[in-house]
Amino acid sequence: MLWLALHFPLLPLENPSRGCPRDTPCAIADRSRILFCNDAARHLGVRSGMKRTAAEARSPGIQLLEANPEQEARALRGLADWSLQFSSLVSMEPPDGLLLEIGGSLKLFGGLPRLRRRITHGLDELGYGVATAVASTPRGAWLLARAGDSSPVIDRAELRQRLGRLPWQLLELTPEQEQALQGLGLKTLADCLTLPRGELNRRLGRSLTRQLEQALGEQPEPRHPHQAPRRYQGRLELPAPAPDSPSLLFALQYLLRELCGLLRGIDSGVEQFSLQLEHERHPPTVLRMGVLEPSRHPQRLLAVCREGLERRPLPAEVHALELLAERILPLPGRSGTLFDDPFDSPAEPWRELAERLLARLGEDSVRSLGTHADHRPENAWSSPPAGNAVQQQANPYRPLWLLRTPRPLEQYQGRPCWNGPLALHQGPERLESGWWDGHDLARDYYTARAPNGSLVWIYRERRPPRGWFLHGFFA
Amino acid sequence: MNDALHELLRQPGIWRTTHATPEFPVIPSGFAELDAILPGGGWQDRALTEVLHDQSGLGELRLLMPALARLSHSGRWVAMVGPPNIPYAPALAAQGLDLSRVLLVHPRRDSDALWAVEQALRSGTCAAVLAWPGQLSNRQLRRLQLAAESGATWGILFRPGAMAGHASPAAIRLRVQGHPSGTTLEFLKLRNGNAGQKLQLDVNHPRTRVLPVTTEKPAGGPGLRTVSSIPHAHPGLVREQPPREPDRPQLPLPLEETPGRRGHLRLV
Numbered sequence: 137m138l139w140l141a142l143h144f145p146l147l148p149l150e151n152p153s154r155g156c157p158r159d160t161p162c163a164i165a166d167r168s169r170i171l172f173c174n175d176a177a178r179h180l181g182v183r184s185g186m187k188r189t190a191a192e193a194r195s196p197g198i199q200l201l202e203a204n205p206e207q208e209a210r211a212l213r214g215l216a217d218w219s220l221q222f223s224s225l226v227s228m229e230p231p232d233g234l235l236l237e238i239g240g241s242l243k244l245f246g247g248l249p250r251l252r253r254r255i256t257h258g259l260d261e262l263g264y265g266v267a268t269a270v271a272s273t274p275r276g277a278w279l280l281a282r283a284g285d286s287s288p289v290i291d292r293a294e295l296r297q298r299l300g301r302l303p304w305q306l307l308e309l310t311p312e313q314e315q316a317l318q319g320l321g322l323k324t325l326a327d328c329l330t331l332p333r334g335e336l337n338r339r340l341g342r343s344l345t346r347q348l349e350q351a352l353g354e355q356p357e358p359r360h361p362h363q364a365p366r367r368y369q370g371r372l373e374l375p376a377p378a379p380d381s382p383s384l385l386f387a388l389q390y391l392l393r394e395l396c397g398l399l400r401g402i403d404s405g406v407e408q409f410s411l412q413l414e415h416e417r418h419p420p421t422v423l424r425m426g427v428l429e430p431s432r433h434p435q436r437l438l439a440v441c442r443e444g445l446e447r448r449p450l451p452a453e454v455h456a457l458e459l460l461a462e463r464i465l466p467l468p469g470r471s472g473t474l475f476d477d478p479f480d481s482p483a484e485p486w487r488e489l490a491e492r493l494l495a496r497l498g499e500d501s502v503r504s505l506g507t508h509a510d511h512r513p514e515n516a517w518s519s520p521p522a523g524n525a526v527q528q529q530a531n532p533y534r535p536l537w538l539l540r541t542p543r544p545l546e547q548y549q550g551r552p553c554w555n556g557p558l559a560l561h562q563g564p565e566r567l568e569s570g571w572w573d574g575h576d577l578a579r580d581y582y583t584a585r586a587p588n589g590s591l592v593w594i595y596r597e598r599r600p601p602r603g604w605f606l607h608g609f610f611a
Numbered sequence: 612m613n614d615a616l617h618e619l620l621r622q623p624g625i626w627r628t629t630h631a632t633p634e635f636p637v638i639p640s641g642f643a644e645l646d647a648i649l650p651g652g653g654w655q656d657r658a659l660t661e662v663l664h665d666q667s668g669l670g671e672l673r674l675l676m677p678a679l680a681r682l683s684h685s686g687r688w689v690a691m692v693g694p695p696n697i698p699y700a701p702a703l704a705a706q707g708l709d710l711s712r713v714l715l716v717h718p719r720r721d722s723d724a725l726w727a728v729e730q731a732l733r734s735g736t737c738a739a740v741l742a743w744p745g746q747l748s749n750r751q752l753r754r755l756q757l758a759a760e761s762g763a764t765w766g767i768l769f770r771p772g773a774m775a776g777h778a779s780p781a782a783i784r785l786r787v788q789g790h791p792s793g794t795t796l797e798f799l800k801l802r803n804g805n806a807g808q809k810l811q812l813d814v815n816h817p818r819t820r821v822l823p824v825t826t827e828k829p830a831g832g833p834g835l836r837t838v839s840s841i842p843h844a845h846p847g848l849v850r851e852q853p854p855r856e857p858d859r860p861q862l863p864l865p866l867e868e869t870p871g872r873r874g875h876l877r878l879v
Contacts, residue, residue, distance in 0.1 A: 485734065485735065485736040486688055486714070486734075486736040486737075488734075488736075489730060489731065489734040489736050489737075490714065492730060493716055493727055493730060493731075496723065496726065496727075497716070497717070497718050497719065497723055497727060498719065500717070501716060501717045501718065501719070502714065502715070502716055502717075503714075503715040503716075503717070504710075504711070504713065504714070504715070505698060505700050505703070505710050505713045505715055506700055506710055506711075507700045507701050507704060507710070513699075516700070516701055517697065517699060517700035517701065518700070519715060522714060525711070526700075526710050526711055528700075528704045528709070528710045528711070529701060529704060530701060530704035530705035531701035531702065531704075531705055532702070532705040534699055534701045534702040534705065535668075535699060535702055536672045536673065536676075536698065536699055536702045536703065536706070537667055537668075537672070537694075537695075537696035537697065537698070537699060538696060538697040538699040539696055539697070540696070540697060555666070585791070586666075586668070586789075587791070588666055588789045589666075589668075589669055589788065589789015589790045589791060589793075589794070590666045590667065590668030590669055590789055591668045591669075591670070592668050608696075608699065609667035609668035609696065610668050610670070610673070611667050611668055611669070611670070611671055611672040611673065611696075
């Protein structure tokens, strides 16, 4: 087993500030003081522990946000979902860590350095900075990650040595335990390890030694595996309200990348999803979006959202957005091409066009055209959604235009008229069909020419009142 | 040139292009007599063609079908934006169109339709885009023309005949008019060519002989063999029909049992 620990030291800050450009100074503050700040704010001289007023004086445009543990937990869950693409065993380490068993994934991703690069890069695209560490035990990796020690440790003796250098403050301890360790004059984990275990247990409780033993691999640590969700729901509160679609799309791409990471992890795609935009004194705007085939390519989904957003005028500025994919569709199994498969790649150009048209014009607006084996003219054609396979049975005796509903024709001296009396050219072609499904018809079809030269397709009902109807044009 | 050569050149099977190599890309129309008039020997690709007509059923679509059928087999798409009626699949297939390459777009508003046409023209995935736009300003037309150029697409706009008087940047503008026995094309504008010509075309039979435009009614005297206009007959299939009496223009009504519609067919 090889464990990769991911520590998100700035999760409380990065999660809400993802929605705005990176050069915006942001900080998490409690009532009086700054707790964390991002690089942009640090550049302007803001430091953690500084008073709110001092920070605002140094950086007038700073966004001061409050910590929101509930949102952080949700963000961590989202990250765990996203990480499933790299490992089948992902375990959360609340409030700000993830542990991935990567022993089985190394070969697939081309070795540890490439896998780590891939993960760090992916997280950067999601808007998170991460500290990583690799060790043979989950707890060991986690402690190293929190200490910022990123070089991988596999050998047990080396692990003991490297962990020994870390301060004991990295352990999860109760205040009493901390006080006791302080009182004993200990500084590092090595100091703790030199003490007799029995004594340590008696004085400080089992939990401390258990953590040490788990970190060293002397005692197993069962981890709770994170389960892939059945639906995706990602939410992003925007620190500054977004007035227009470009700034919304900027924020939205983080959610789409998260969704697509999850979809890669569970080998699925989405065909339909919805986007909910929340306004301050207005009911939320809901956009339903779809692609022609299940996909998990973020740019493709983003292109669809862009058209959808341009179509819908927003009633007010957007404060939060939520991406919801109710139906996650499994994609047909393939092997060998995990990262260059068609579901990950951008759409074929025509699909891209069709999806853009669909997103702007609404559902059902882009169709294919095909024939259907039926004698009734109304049933002999079909128009399935674009991209579906169609039958192609030719019938040279049919007009190029068919009217949606046959138009009754007036009669003059017993002859059908349309812009004047019609001259019958060919016919009749008798069609009598459909008694079995209640849409039966009995008609005699003729080709006729109108005085103005139009060639039309008309029929006469064979049932009373035996009227004439125009049904198509030989356009 | 001697008479024998003239005779040979008049054969319907022989095509002559007016220019040896056109400087602009063209799509052969499939009608020899039409290609003879169209500059470069065909519809101009990467440009707009305007078809002006007031009624349906004049052959305004059949006119384009040989070219569209050919394009649909080229791997690119044929898009129809906002067709006024149902484009009838069995008939389109009979014209040789590959239906699996047809994209139907149904915009709900005029502004959406214009946007969709422009997108389809510009995307480069469509070989041809057929559109039935409403009112278009000259600026909008120019936008579409530019989109057709950048997407290397043939754009075909069907517009009412009243638009003939308005200026347009389209490469080809023609008016389709009905004629008791066929279709008359009037070329209002031909880029790189001479406009103002008229052509009577039997749209059902691509590559047939040129018929001169006559003002008087076509003389269908006894003994004259005419080629009937079978709607959508396969090219190459011609039906023989007995001569029609000039003073008996219509089939008698009510219709008694007429012989089956699939008459005597003969391969030319």
